[in-house]
Amino acid sequence: MLTSYDKNYLRIGLPAALEGVLMIFLSNADIIMVGSLGTAAIAAVSIFTQPRMILLTVARSVAAAVTILVAERFGRDRHDTYGDILKKTMVLVAFALGSAHILFFLCLDEILLWMGAQYDYLPDALLYGTWTLPAVFITSLTVLMQAVMFGRGESMTVLSINMQGNVVNVVLNAVLIFGLGPFPQLGVLGAALGTIGGAVWSFVMSMRILLIWGIFRQGSYRLTSAYLREFFGVFGGIFSEQGFERIGMVLYTRMVAELGTVAYAVHSIAMNFCDFYYNFCNGMGKASTVLAGHNRAIEKSEEWRRYLWTGMRWSLIFSTGAFLLTYVLRSEIFGIYAHDPALFPLGSLIIAYVAVVSFPEAYQMVCAGILRASGKTTQVAAYSFVSITILRPIITYILVYEFQMGLEGAWLSLAIDQSTRALCAASLLRSVYRKGYSAPLYPSL
Template identity: 80%
Template sequence: MLTSYDKNYLRIGLPAALEGVLMIFLSNADIIMVGSLGTGAIAAVSIFSQPRMMLLTVARSVASAVTILIAERFGRDQHDAYGDILKKTIVLVFVVLGLAHIGFFIYLDAILLWMGAQQDYLSDAMIYGLWTLPAVFITSVTTLMQAVMFGRGESMRVLSINIQGNVVNVILNALLIFGLGPFPQLGVLGAALGTIGGTLWSTYLTLRVLYAWGIFAQGNYRLTRTYLREFLSVFGGIFSEQGFERIGMVVYTRMVAELGTIPYAIHAIAMNFCDFYYSFCNGMGKASTVLAGHNRDSHKQNEWRRYLWTGMRWSLIFSVIVFLITFLLREEIFAVYARDAALLPLGSLIIAYVAAVSFPEAYQMVCAGILRASGKTSQVAAYSFISITVLRPIITYIFLYECNMGLEGAWLSLALDQSIRAICAAILLRKVYHERNSTHALNLC
């Protein structure tokens, strides 16, 4: 029997989770379609994923901070403050991310080589990356605007918008990669152009919704000390956490890329499939963040506690389902991406690791979402730094170069990292839980 807390959590969490999955599908659509062009083409598209994520780390950190600020105002019924937060944040995004994207455009070849790109697919990676960079910037701005919707609990609208954007992307991919009908066969370039088209459509739909709500009629674009102080206090911890994660992933990916084109292609396939549930969990984490933000005030302590346990329960339910499906169908899943039978034994083994990682992955992301909205962004950043940036690269190096475990060692390292973060999040959330309960008890007295 679903309680009212379950229904409200799933009302926000499921659309947010599915929205994350659809965004990953955008990337996987490129991989699956480009996969027919060969292993080199897969590697060319995949090697750009880390530079793209480095840029999106800033955008998603900004969006997460805006989601928390909007959620807090929603809980306090300050509905006329949404536009002011959005406008001021847009100014920051255009200045900081605009300069960052220009830098990446100029030095993309050096960045890809540093990431471990091999010469046999570097030219294709450059074509894909240079054409995809504008789409990354547009996505960054769109993600910021959609943060207002998330903060209000309107995750279904975000899902609807991004479904349409993904449909446009997939259609353009098919037309331009394979040259269907009157369209030219552009291969890797077609994948990039399809991404741009889908992104532009999502941006248009997002703007239309916000204008209909009157968001742009509120507030102004002038940055103030009060805004900067509030925004940076939230953004700093979130950006540090995601920045540490991205640094660790960059180092990790470079080590894996040095194993060679074929192992890296298998890794890219597994990582892209893993990202499906990672993004699903991220959506559940967003729901936990929004609901914890709505109920952050002390007089809503009971609601905060109820949504905490609701998130924990659903993370376990979804993880069990995903584990069983992924483990039992691991060979079939890998075969969707690669038709080379020689890759199947190692590929199916790595997909089994993906299945096992689902449990700590979901748990730590739901916990982290609650912690961020409860004012613990710095603490989440601290354990993320230790686990992702320090321990994972060290453990990966030991497994790859000292123990000669190959690609399996890289995924064992990833599983250990997720488990460490889950333990740290559980300990910190337990402390917050008891602090809030003791404070609430004192207030009642």
Template identity: 55%
Template sequence: MMRLFGNRDKKYLKIAFPSAMEGIFISALSAADIIMVGVLGTAAIAGVSIFTQPRMMILCVTRSIAAALTIVAAERFGAGDRAGAGRMTTQTMALSTLLLTVIHIGFYINLESILRWMGADDTYIALAMEYSELALLGVFFTSLAAILQALLLGFGKTAFVFSINLQGNIINVIGNFIFIFGFGPIPAYGVFGAAIGTILGTAWTLLLTLRMSCKERVLHTADILPDRAYFRKFLPVFGSIFSEQGFERIGMVLYTRMVAELGVLAYAIHAICMNFCDFYYAFAAGLGKGSTILAGHAVGAKDEKAWREAKRLSFRWAFIFSTISFVLTYIFREEIFMIYSTDPEALYMGAIIMAVVALVSFPEGHQMVGAGILRASGKTKAVATYSFVSVAFLRPIITALFLYEFGWGLIGAWAAVAIDQSIRAGAATWLLSRLRWERVVR
């Protein structure tokens, strides 16, 4: 494929494609759990899936830290200041470890109440707790790895990060197979076995990330305490991205609660379709990371031509990959759904929702790369603003209207997703069309 395009396309794909594939394999970690526990019934699927929202609430903090660190590291790398990026990472890791420890302890103590608030009912709360109590530790490992990987991403080492996450996911899948179904002297643990597999995979990912980060030789324990310059540089970027991520989580929590009220079967169908939708969402997020890295390098080097080229290539490849995703998902929508569940009652509605999933690929990819360029260009507050309006405000209102007023059920819930993604894609396009280089580098 590389020979069919120019050198600039190759450069973009060298950065963005591994990052996008990294997103695919992170989604595969979640999908592996759902696919394998799917043979245990719809209650098991719901029990594992309901943990997704508490997990994403914690990762909202983690990803905000990591995204801010990637932006700063990419800019420092573009300016030739690797040591400064390493110092920023060391200080961020120290603060983040303390903060994330407190958050995870709080979630563990209140886990059942959180799961019930998310919509879990008595038919599967026991299964949800059986999985979630151990899987929460896996979220902690993932969080630490993601923050360290932000430095590697900022340096453009997306292929290394992809390799690390690929290995972790392979171990997770093997662990799932062994501990869910049993193997030799190891008994079948069911949904608890899926949590064991998650722990093994995330622990391996963290260890490899630590090893790779140390090889960069820019992390120094002497610089562990943040100084005034750290807070002045890092906190404004983090604050804007955290606001954006927080608004998205608020909207998704409200959205998921409304869908969960449709019943176990409907929620299981929704969970399957959302899990598959997350594959391309994560892929597009990886493209967005690539766009952030390339645009960040250009901003750090004060290279307007490279910045404009990053914009052009980002949107071009987002459209190409979105088209591929749409075609494959639409044509094989029934076969894809049957990988998760062969329940004939679920298949009919699942195939309809999968068609919507296919269509959503276009605004999804477009808005991800647009947001990535905006963040690297210093417009994190703008992204946070339109994310709040669309995800936290409009999506829950539209979902409630379609579900409660029009009675459209799952179709209405997914129509709300399509509208939300389209609004964000339009907002990113409009902001970028008004952005001038002089405002980026001032």
């Protein structure tokens, strides 16, 4: 029987989790449709994932900080301060990310080659990346606006907006990749244009909701020292964590890309499918962050504890379901993406690794979500740095090159990294729980 805590957790968590799944479907729609164009086209679209994720790391770190700040104010009934946080943060994002996107545009060919792109698909990768960069910037602004919605617990609103954006993206993909009706067959370029269309739609709808709520009538765009102290006090640890993760992923992906086009295509398919549940878990982590933020006050410590156990329980339930479905249907899942029979033996094996990873990735993300909202962003960043930035690349190199395990070694390394972070998060959260919850204090605006 569901308790009131279960219902509230699922009210926020399920839409956030499904929103994460729909967002990764944006990427998977490209991969599935482009897959019909051949293995080289899959690799061309996939190799841009890492540059895109580097840029989104900044946006998502900012959004996570905004979510925590808004959630704290929600718990203290300071509803008139959301707009001030959003406006000031938008100034920082526009300057920092605007400059970064221009740099990536100018140096995209060098960046893709450094990521491990092969010359046989580099022209298509450049075409896709050049046209997709504007969509990444638009998405960054959208993620920031939706952070305010998450902080208020309005995850269903975010789900609705991004569902619409995904529908627009998929329709445009089908029309422009394959040249349906009067439209020309644009192939990889069509996938990029579809991504832009979906990103613009989500941006406009997010802006519309915040205008209706009157968020933009609150506060000012002028940066203040009080705002900067509070924002960077939260943002620093989160950005360090996600930055370390992205560095580790770049090193990891480059080693995998050097295994060749076929191995990288199989890896890209498995990673894109893995991202479905990863983003589902990220939604549960967001719910844990929001609810921990809502209950940061000392007098709400019992609610904080109850939501901790609620998140743990649901992570186990969802992970068990994800494991069973993925493992049993691993061949069918891989067949959705690829049509080359030569890829199936390796692909089915790697999808089995995806199934196993479901457990540690869900557990560590829920724990990390609670820890961030409880003032432990620096500690989460520290163990993330050790695990993903140092240990994963080293273990990957040993398994792939020293033990000659190829792509299987790369995925075994990923599983070890996820398990290590899960153990670290559990140990840290246990320490916080045993010492007795106390609300962390940041300088107030």
